[in-house]
Amino acid sequence: MKFAVLVFPGSNCDIDCYKAVEDTIGQKVDYVWHTATDLSGYDAILVPGGFSYGDYLRCGAIARFAPVMNAVREAAEAGKYVLGICNGFQILTEAGLLPGALRRNRNLKFICRQAPLEVVNNRTPFTNQYASGEVIRIPIAHGEGNYYCDEETLERLKANNQIVFRYANGDNPNGSVYDIAGICNEQGNVVGMMPHPERAVDQLLGSEDGKRMFTSILSAWRERHGAAVNG
Structure with missing residues (x-):
């Protein structure tokens, strides 16, 4: 399996994502610059956190026009896996790949x-x-993780099981509607989330609960391609 980690001017979690893939599931991973126009050689695209283009205008508002985003859209439409984390989530909503706004x-x-x-x-x-x-x-x-959508969109998210994560135990840190921390598109192959699973892949970091996001992606890819799961 091959992963692409997108890099925009101002990305600062690209290395974290790269190392999470490399160290956690041992799969091939490349940094892909925002000027790239072809992602056809990749099975999964990670849109990392940071401050793309300095968060000018709005978070993700400029990055959504980067050349690579057309390729991200094509990858999503082809059923490839796309994960946007923090600023990556903001970029995916700005690009219309996920509903709502941060x-x-x-x-x-x-x-x-x-x-x-x-x-x-x-x-x-x-x-x-x-x-x-x-x-x-x-x-x-x-600083801008307050997920918002209108009531109609929220009901659609609930009906289609598109809410992937919610802040638990009454601990909503940012005011997100319905305590939403992460959502997916209707097909389920595009996920955006504000929390950082790539920063939770080892107990040395305080939690390894994010590790299973990466093993889940690998498991899904192997099942799709009929490959045996090792370990």
Whole structure:
């Protein structure tokens, strides 16, 4: 399996994503610059966190026009796996690959800490190794993670089982509607989330609960391609 980690001017979690793939599941991974126009050689695309283009205008508002985003859209339409983390989530919403928008945190402050997440949908390629309803600990680090959508969109997300993660135990750090921490598209192959699973792949980091996101992707890819799962 081959992963692409996109790199925009201002990305700062690209190395974390690269190392999570390399060290956690040992698969091929490349950095792909924002000027690239072809992602056909990759099975999964990671859109990392950071401050793409300095977060000018709005978070992700400029990055969504980068040449590579046309290739991301084509990959998503082809059923490939696309994961947007933090700023990557913001970029995916700005690009229309996921519904809703990310606004300033309710307290208007940057928040950086561990957060408890409930796994709402464990039937995506990104969550198949979690239990439904399981509470995991994944760090957050954002100033604009307040997920918003209108009531009609929220009802559609609920009906289609597109809510993947919610902040658990009444611990909503940013004011997100319905405590939403991550969602997917209707097909389930595109996921955006504010918490950082790539920062939770080893107990030395305070949690290894993010590790199973990467093993889930590999498991889904192997199942799709009829490959034997080793270990």
